[in-house]
Amino acid sequence: MRWGWFLFLGMLLQVGLSARLELPQAVRLAQTYLGQPLEPYKVELKRKGPVWVWELRLGEWEVWVDAQSGQVAHLRPKKAPPHTRHPHLPFTQAWQSAERVLGSVEKLELKPYQRLALWEAKGPRGKIYILPDGRTSERRP
Numbered sequence: 036m037r038w039g040w041f042l043f044l045g046m047l048l049q050v051g052l053s054a055r056l057e058l059p060q061a062v063r064l065a066q067t068y069l070g071q072p073l074e075p076y077k078v079e080l081k082r083k084g085p086v087w088v089w090e091l092r093l094g095e096w097e098v099w100v101d102a103q104s105g106q107v108a109h110l111r112p113k114k115a116p117p118h119t120r121h122p123h124l125p126f127t128q129a130w131q132s133a134e135r136v137l138g139s140v141e142k143l144e145l146k147p148y149q150r151l152a153l154w155e156a157k158g159p160r161g162k163i164y165i166l167p168d169g170r171t172s173e174r175r176p
Contacts, residue, residue: 055102058130058140061089065098068107074126076119079142083108118147122167129154129165136163136171 056064058078066072073093080102081090087102092113099109123145124132133140137158145152146164154165155175164172 055087056089056100056105058089058143060105061091061100061102062093062126064100064105065089065091065093065107068098068100068110069093069096075143076115076126076145077143078140079144116147118152119145121147121150121152123152124154124165124167124169128169129156132156132165132169132171133158133163137161 058080062075062078065075071094073096075091075093077090077092079090081088083099086108088099088108089102091098091100092115095112095115097109097111097113098107100106101108123129126143130140130143133143133154133156137156137160140156140158142155142157144155146155148167151167153167156163156165161173164175166172
């Protein structure tokens with residue numbers, strides 16, 4: 036587990052303490068903190084009091100990563116909703132697709148859709164839905 040802390044500290048130094056963490060950096064920090072490469076099913080930039088945090092839900096965990104310092108500010112067990120087991124586009128592909136359309140991504144969340152699951156993404160350019168086959172839509176199907 037020692038190597039995990041070195042990776043964690045290395046990522047902090049790479050990010051720099053003055054810049055705000057971006058979504059993929061927050062995901063890597065949370066995965067490193069948990070010691071498992073769990074796929075997120077919700078990532079959202081939120082204001083919690085005076086600080087901004089990335090709220091992540093990975094596996095059976097909810098993790099808040101301080102968007103400024105990169106430190107884990109909150110950790111608690113949180114049961115994954117049943118639709119996370121339905122077929123869906125992998126997180127990395129959904130994030131890349133959302134970033135291509137929206138620019139930066141402030142929220143990416145897996146939502147139930149019939150017997151499948153789709154991604155809802157929000158950013159400065161609006162909101163889109165990413166279907167399990169990778170197509171994007173500005174309206175919920």
